[in-house]
Amino acid sequence: MPKVIIIGGGIAGMSAAHELIERGFAVDVYESNPTYLGGKARSEAASGIVPNPLPGEHGFRFFPGFYKHLTHTMKRIPHGSGTCFDNLVATETILFARKNQDPLKVLARFPLTASDLNLVFETITGGATSAGLTAAESGFFKDKIFQLLTSSKERFEKEYEQLAWWYFVEADRFSDTYKTLLADGLTKSLVAAKARQMSTRVGGSIFLQLIYNMADPDLPADRILNGPTNEQWLNPWQTYLTTKGVNFFKNHTATEIQISARQVQRIKVRDGATSTDIFPQGEYYLLAVPVERATELLSNLAITRLDPIMELPAELATKVSWMNGIQYFLNTDIPISKGHIIHIGSEWAVTSISQVQFWDPADYDIQSQSGGLVKGVLSVDISDWLDTEFNTHLAKDCSDQQIAELAYNQIQQSLIVGGVPILPVNMNDVVVGFHLATSLERDPVTRVLNNKEPLLVNTINSWDLMPKSFTGIPNLFLAGDYIRTNTGLATMEAANESARRAVNCIIDASGIGKPYAKVWRLKEWAMLWPYKWYDRKRYEKGIPYSSDFPWWLHVLAVIWAIICLIAWAVRYVFNLIF
Numbered sequence: 001m002p003k004v005i006i007i008g009g010g011i012a013g014m015s016a017a018h019e020l021i022e023r024g025f026a027v028d029v030y031e032s033n034p035t036y037l038g039g040k041a042r043s044e045a046a047s048g049i050v051p052n053p054l055p056g057e058h059g060f061r062f063f064p065g066f067y068k069h070l071t072h073t074m075k076r077i078p079h080g081s082g083t084c085f086d087n088l089v090a091t092e093t094i095l096f097a098r099k100n101q102d103p104l105k106v107l108a109r110f111p112l113t114a115s116d117l118n119l120v121f122e123t124i125t126g127g128a129t130s131a132g133l134t135a136a137e138s139g140f141f142k143d144k145i146f147q148l149l150t151s152s153k154e155r156f157e158k159e160y161e162q163l164a165w166w167y168f169v170e171a172d173r174f175s176d177t178y179k180t181l182l183a184d185g186l187t188k189s190l191v192a193a194k195a196r197q198m199s200t201r202v203g204g205s206i207f208l209q210l211i212y213n214m215a216d217p218d219l220p221a222d223r224i225l226n227g228p229t230n231e232q233w234l235n236p237w238q239t240y241l242t243t244k245g246v247n248f249f250k251n252h253t254a255t256e257i258q259i260s261a262r263q264v265q266r267i268k269v270r271d272g273a274t275s276t277d278i279f280p281q282g283e284y285y286l287l288a289v290p291v292e293r294a295t296e297l298l299s300n301l302a303i304t305r306l307d308p309i310m311e312l313p314a315e316l317a318t319k320v321s322w323m324n325g326i327q328y329f330l331n332t333d334i335p336i337s338k339g340h341i342i343h344i345g346s347e348w349a350v351t352s353i354s355q356v357q358f359w360d361p362a363d364y365d366i367q368s369q370s371g372g373l374v375k376g377v378l379s380v381d382i383s384d385w386l387d388t389e390f391n392t393h394l395a396k397d398c399s400d401q402q403i404a405e406l407a408y409n410q411i412q413q414s415l416i417v418g419g420v421p422i423l424p425v426n427m428n429d430v431v432v433g434f435h436l437a438t439s440l441e442r443d444p445v446t447r448v449l450n451n452k453e454p455l456l457v458n459t460i461n462s463w464d465l466m467p468k469s470f471t472g473i474p475n476l477f478l479a480g481d482y483i484r485t486n487t488g489l490a491t492m493e494a495a496n497e498s499a500r501r502a503v504n505c506i507i508d509a510s511g512i513g514k515p516y517a518k519v520w521r522l523k524e525w526a527m528l529w530p531y532k533w534y535d536r537k538r539y540e541k542g543i544p545y546s547s548d549f550p551w552w553l554h555v556l557a558v559i560w561a562i563i564c565l566i567a568w569a570v571r572y573v574f575n576l577i578f
Contacts, residue, residue, distance in 0.1 A: 001025050002510050003282035005267060007254045007297075008032075010039025011492045012479040013288035014237060015073055015499035021244045022076075023507065023514040028280055030269050034251035036230070037238055039290075040439075040453055041492055043229040049329055049433030050370045055228035056327050056435040057355060057379040061492075062340065063088055063223040065213035068520040069487075069496040079236040087232040089358050090220035091339030096181070097414035098344050101132075105337070107214070132177040141182055143547065144169055145211070148204045149528055151545055152536035156201050157463075159539070164460050165203040166195035180345045193321075193457045202458045202488045205522055212523050222339060224353070227364040252278075257285070257476070259302040264476045284475050284506050288499065291456050291482035292317045307472025312465045316482050319462060320454035322385040322396070324437040326407055330430050333357065333376035336415065336422055346410040348395050349383035373432055382407060385451075396449050404434045456482050456490040463488075469501040474509060477502040486521050527561040 001024045006013045009031030017027045036042040041061060045053035063071065074085040096104040133141075151160070160168070171183035184195040187203060213221035225232045242248065251272035258265045266279045287294055295317040298310040335357040343350040355377045356366055366374050382403075385395040393406055408427040415422040424430050439453035466484045469477055481490040483498035500517035507514050524532075534553055535545060 001512070002284060002506075003028070004284045004286055004506060005280050005282040006030070006286045006288055007267060007269075008039070008288035008290075008293075008480070009037040009248060009250070010288065010290075010480075011041050011070075011495040012039075012481070012499045013286070014038065014234075014241065015070075015496040016286055016288055016479050016503055017241055017246045018073055018076070018237075019500060019503040019517045020506070021241060021246050023503075024512070025506070025510075026245070026282070028247045028249065028282070030249045030252040030254060030280065032251070032253040032272070034272060036234075037248065037250070038229070038234040039495075040455070041229060042234060043231075044435070044438055046327060046329070046433070046435030049435075050373055052369050052371075054327075054329060054366065054370060054374065054433075054435070055230070055364075055377075056437070057228060057325065057377065061224070061229065062091075063225075063492075064210060065216065065219035065221050065223070066209035066523060067493045069500060069518075070493050072518065073496055074233065077233070077237045077240050079232070084233045084236055087226050087363075088223040089226045091222045091224060091358075093337055093339045094222065095337040095339065095341040096344050097341050097411075099346070099410075099414045100416070102417055103337075103341075103415070132175075133181070134175070137174050137178045137182075140174070141169065141178075145207075146547060147545055148200075148208055149525070150531035150535060150547070151204075152532045152539055154536050155539045155545060156205065160200035160204060161463050162460055163200045164196050165198045165200050168200040168204070169195075171195065193459075197457075197459045199458055199460045199462070201463070206489055209522060212525065224355075224358055226358055226360045228359075231364055254287075254289070254297060257287075257297050257300060257303060259300070259306070259473065262306060262473065264473060284477065284509065286477045286479055286502055286506070288479040288502075290453070290480060292320060292454065294478070294480065294482070303473065303476075309467050310471060312467060313482060316456065316462065316465045319457055319459050321383075321457045322451050323381060323383045323455040324385070324440055324451065324453075326380050326382065326404060326437070327435045328378040328380065328404070328408065328427075328431045329370070329374045329433045329435075330376035330378060331373065331432050332430060334378070334423065334430070336378075341415075343411060343414045346414060347393075348385070348407060348410060350380060350407060350410050351383070352378055352380045352411055355379050378411070380407060380411065396451075399447075400436050403436060404431075458489055469498060470505045477505050486519070527557070527564040530557040530560050 003026040004020055006016055006027060006029045009029045013029055013031070014037060017029050020027050031037055036044065044056035046056040047053050071085055075083050077084040079087065092107070094106045096106065165187055166183050169183050171179045187193045187195045187198050210221060213219050238248065253270045253272060254267050255270050256268040258268060264285045266281050267285060269278050269280060271278055287297060291313050295314045298304070298313060304311050333356050334354060336354045338357065339353070341352045343352065356375070359366070366377065382395055393402070395403055398406060405427055408431065412421060412423045412425060439451060441450050441452055442448065443450065463484070466482060467478055468484050469479060471478060479495070479499040479502040481494040481498065483501070485494045485497040485501070487494040487497050497519060500519050504516045507516060530553060531549065534549060538545070
């Protein structure tokens, strides 16, 4: 069978290796990190706190219900008596924490109990008021959600790609609370993007997927792993792929793609352990590295002359930002909330989660691992390291200790219920140590902080800059979260989807006749198709969106919705029986 050389052992590279090895290809993976696979998704060994290393966890890694590609792969990774997919546990709530105000709690799943229904009712009836939104602001935002639900695919792809989320929700018209909560706050905290720059096509699509998940009783909207990421997912994945025949070479960095006769002849790779160059060769080559690394390798005249599109990632590489984690190891377990916490309005766009409450002691007991010193882990993401507009102290200019103290202060000041703080004011009263992501490196002389692993953030008009998985060079393919996918956002899901697309291209090029890897579209509510059809007709005539639908369309939509509900009920009963 043909051999595929994969450059990059992150989620995209491992996903591609998984699909290829199960189809009989020979696969070698070259990863620059000397210790870990998994790229930005990995956990790290946090040392120096106790004799044993503790898990340094990325704060906002989560597996929403709309993830299909990644979870499909996880279901095929053996772990214990089941699979890695079995290690996903659903969260219950999302907490919107606010400085000097009581937090807002939102259900993160379909309501299944009386208390769930209570929380939903409180959110619907009092959520806007307690958040500080006026009735007009709340009603207007609901109208914008309805617009997203009933806009055509064509309007999303063409018009909303050019429209920033800030202007879609018309943030300038409303209060600072509206701006902070519904415009800038969510985009910065969730995906390190800025509301004035993030496209409504991507932001609106992901927002809808979360809404669809919360309306589905069979699908948790938010899931996390029941233990440290490496132990519960990445290490078993590496073991499975190695057992199947994948060869992993860590501490190997690609430095040059060499072209001859319109093909990749070979790739030059530096072995970091010996400082020597090697030239792994195969029939096909898959570049599965982040966009900034891909740019370095693709900015080669021999490549761009054959495929000018390979010049585009260089512009995408200018659209990266910092989203990096810090973990606090606590002398007591403080669950805080049964899910993720978004610290709305925090200077550094902080998000957090108290993790040990979700970890299974049978798989990972942090108290035993730490000799009883550590009982809780507060895992935190900082999404705004660089913005001078709102920040008194830029995170990138702080020492490690200052980062830990200032991030803790922002968290502590926003977690106050009824005037009572959940966390102590003094960090040292509860924190026995912290771990800052190793992707943040300091210059040994200047001590200036550098980010080796920035995150690609979505901006308007970036879709046209994203390449597809195939190139003008017949044996060179691309995978990564900057590739065109249905997901459309720099996530683990997009990385996995892009890998499947690249694998399908390799299957096609090789002519081996193996089944293609499955690729899913984003979910839509079929019952809304009549409205989407009507909006498409308006869009084709160059007319803007309007929710002033004709009466006959509402009648048609009701009839269509009844048909959809009957079809759903029949399918649900059929699945229960068979």
